[in-house]
Amino acid sequence: xxxxxxxxxxxxxxxxxxxxxxxxxxxxxxxxxxxxxxxxxxxxxxxxxxxxxxxxxxxxxxxxxxxxxxxxxxxxxxxxxxxxxxxxxxxxxxxxxxxxxxxxxxxxxxxxxxxxxxxxxxxxxxxxxxxxxxxxxxxxxxxxxxxxxxxxxxxxxxxxxxxxxxxxxxxxxxxxxxxxxxxxxxxxxxxxxxxxxxxxxxxxxxxxxxxxxxxxxxxxxxxxxxxxxxxxxxxxxxxxxxxxxxxxxxxxxxxxxxxxxxxxxxxxxxxxxxxxxxxxxxxxxxxxxxxxxxxxxxxxxxxxxxxxxxxxxxxxxxxxxxxxxxxxxxxxxxxxxxxxxxxxxxxxxxxxxxxxxxxxxxxxxxxxxxxxxxxxxxxxxxxxxxxxxxxxxxxxxxxxxxxxxxxxxxxxxxxxxxxxxxxxxxxxxxxxxxxxxxxxxxxxxxxxxxxxxxxxxxxxxxxxxxxxxxxxxxxxxxxxxxxxxxxxxxxxxxxxxxxxxxxxxxxxxxxxxxxxxxxxxxxxxxxxxxxxxxxxxxxxxxxxxxxxxxxxxxxx
Numbered sequence: 001x002x003x004x005x006x007x008x009x010x011x012x013x014x015x016x017x018x019x020x021x022x023x024x025x026x027x028x029x030x031x032x033x034x035x036x037x038x039x040x041x042x043x044x045x046x047x048x049x050x051x052x053x054x055x056x057x058x059x060x061x062x063x064x065x066x067x068x069x070x071x072x073x074x075x076x077x078x079x080x081x082x083x084x085x086x087x088x089x090x091x092x093x094x095x096x097x098x099x100x101x102x103x104x105x106x107x108x109x110x111x112x113x114x115x116x117x118x119x120x121x122x123x124x125x126x127x128x129x130x131x132x133x134x135x136x137x138x139x140x141x142x143x144x145x146x147x148x149x150x151x152x153x154x155x156x157x158x159x160x161x162x163x164x165x166x167x168x169x170x171x172x173x174x175x176x177x178x179x180x181x182x183x184x185x186x187x188x189x190x191x192x193x194x195x196x197x198x199x200x201x202x203x204x205x206x207x208x209x210x211x212x213x214x215x216x217x218x219x220x221x222x223x224x225x226x227x228x229x230x231x232x233x234x235x236x237x238x239x240x241x242x243x244x245x246x247x248x249x250x251x252x253x254x255x256x257x258x259x260x261x262x263x264x265x266x267x268x269x270x271x272x273x274x275x276x277x278x279x280x281x282x283x284x285x286x287x288x289x290x291x292x293x294x295x296x297x298x299x300x301x302x303x304x305x306x307x308x309x310x311x312x313x314x315x316x317x318x319x320x321x322x323x324x325x326x327x328x329x330x331x332x333x334x335x336x337x338x339x340x341x342x343x344x345x346x347x348x349x350x351x352x353x354x355x356x357x358x359x360x361x362x363x364x365x366x367x368x369x370x371x372x373x374x375x376x377x378x379x380x381x382x383x384x385x386x387x388x389x390x391x392x393x394x395x396x397x398x399x400x401x402x403x404x405x406x407x408x409x410x411x412x413x414x415x416x417x418x419x420x421x422x423x424x425x426x427x428x429x430x431x432x433x434x435x436x437x438x439x440x441x442x443x444x445x446x447x448x449x450x451x452x453x454x455x456x457x458x459x460x461x462x463x464x465x466x467x468x469x470x471x472x473x474x475x476x477x478x479x480x481x482x483x484x485x486x487x488x489x490x491x492x493x494x495x496x497x498x499x500x501x502x503x504x505x506x507x508x509x510x511x512x513x514x515x516x517x518x519x520x521x522x523x524x525x526x527x528x529x530x531x532x533x534x535x536x537x538x539x540x541x542x543x544x545x546x547x548x549x550x551x552x553x554x555x556x
Contacts, residue, residue: 063088063142063161067101068154069117076101079156088142088163090135106131106139120148120157129164141168219316225309227252227265239318241287252314256285268299269309275299279323294323341454348457355411358404366404370397406435413460424460428467436471 057064063085068076077100086093089104102110109116109130120126125147131139142161149156213220219236223229229247237244247255253262268275279294296317301309373394380386413424422444429440 057082060084060160061162063163065101065159065161066149067157067159069148069157085161088134088140088161089132090138095135104132104134106133116146120146124148132161141165219318221247221252221314221316223252223312223314225269225311227262227312230311236316239316240284256282265299265312268301268312272301272303272307272309274301279319293318293320295319344454351411355408358408358411363401363404363408366397366401370394370401373397421456421459424456425463428460428464432467432471438467438471440467 060082061084064082065085066079066081068079078097081093081096083093086096089096091099096104102113105113116128125145127143127145129141129143132142134140141164143164144162145160147158149158213233216233217235219233219239221229221232221236228249228251232244232247234244237247240247252265264275264277276296276298278296280297281292282295283292284290296319298315300313300315302311302313304310373390377387377390377394380390413427419427422442425442425444429442432438432440
């Protein structure tokens with residue numbers, strides 16, 4: 001074919017008019033410059049047309065293939081192809097001309113070849129997108145323009161093939177980007193919907209918060225991290241006797257200077273921890289006539305996403321009335337303790353007076369009567385009846401004197417005023433064993449004596465009450481069988497005694513902590529208790545209204 005190189009290809013570096021010049025040198029002048037000039041660019045000879053067709057055939061950016069179209073698809077061979085078609089399929093020209101067109105079609109096109117041939121015969125030229133099979137079996141997506149050529153000796157088909165791999169890739173990329181964009185749009189729409197819902201919820205919550213902020217009876221104030229007021233509610237402004245706008249922008253400690261509170265506020269900003277204070281005294285600097293007020297207050301930090309404190313919420317609670325009521329209650333309690341102490345002291349004085357009467361008057365009188373009765377006994381030695389009467393009266397006087405002496409010691413034990421507290425406890429232990437068969441062991445650690453007479457009396461009577469309760473509850477429970485001896489052994493220990501400064505002078509205004517611990521184990525004696533001990537509430541009743549606190553416990 002004209003215009004081909006010796007390898008069967010057109011030299012693309014030569015322009016079209018160079019082919020024309022080779023075919024028609026007589027129609028080209030050669031000027032002095034040596035450049036060829038085309039004399040007749042519109043020549044219409046068959047050679048020229050062949051040269052032009054060959055040039056267009058090879059330089060086309062689309063693949064061009066001439067192939068036979070026969071009733072047996074497998075026999076329709078490829079007649080001619082251009083270089084672009086060779087590049088599309090990956091064959092050399094000589095290799096591709098040996099193949100039937102059927103070999104480069106994919107399976108789907110092979111199945112529809114009869115239908116395609118029928119459509120081509122009925123409808124004429126057509127365009128379709130399909131896949132060709134390149135060398136090595138690699139599929140190549142293409143766009144094909146097919147036109148049937150009717151020649152005298154055979155049926156031919158001209159197919160113009162365009163490689164759409166890049167276009168397919170771009171289309172796939174576009175589809176991917178479209179899906180991505182659609183997903184992004186859907187996500188944005190969902191996010192917008194969520195944000196709109198969140199904004200609606202936030203607006204409702206903001207309205208609720210605003211209503212709460214403005215209508216709550218709790219004074220509230222928002223401050224920035226430098227302690228300037230951002231806003232306050234009506235309750236806060238009303239408590240200060242101002243309007244809410246008065247506070248906005250002002251420094252808290254410029255209005256209410258307090259170094260201690262300022263240090264607390266700064267510590268809250270640094271530590272990001274809530275601080276609470278209870279019943280703090282406060283006086284409005286500009287309203288001293290209101291006097292001292294008492295406030296519970298709470299300072300809460302509000303942090304940003306980075307954790308830094310941006311705002312502070314100050315909430316107040318006026319407890320002035322409660323604090324004053326408490327102070328009044330404490331004042332009355334002090335008065336009551338004072339009256340109680342005075343009554344206790346009056347009772348103690350009366351006890352001592354009765355003890356003195358019993359000791360100095362009644363016992364002396366009974367002793368004198370017993371003495372005279374002894375003289376009478378000597379004069380009635382011969383009268384058995386009188387001697388019996390005298391003996392009975394003598395025993396009654398003896399019992400009366402003993403009971404009077406015991407009552408005198410109970411009302412005002414002389415051992416308390418004449419000896420140490422440990423000695424008084426030892427004497428009490430002997431009395432309990434003698435009178436009730438209760439064995440009491442006294443163990444002391446350090447000095448437990450006190451210079452205060454009310455304290456000594458209180459401790460003595462507390463221990464005696466504990467022992468009396470042991471005896472009482474031992475007798476209330478099951479007794480011993482006849483002929484069986486049992487005895488209660490009681491260990492009473494005062495574990496700790498705390499006497500603050502001033503207790504000796506003002507015992508009614510101080511407090512003592514007495515921990516009584518009782519344990520009982522059976523041994524010989526008169527009676528064996530069945531329970532685990534007396535109720536603990538008995539120990540609590542031992543403390544008079546003098547500010548003391550008694551705690552009792554049981555140990556098996």
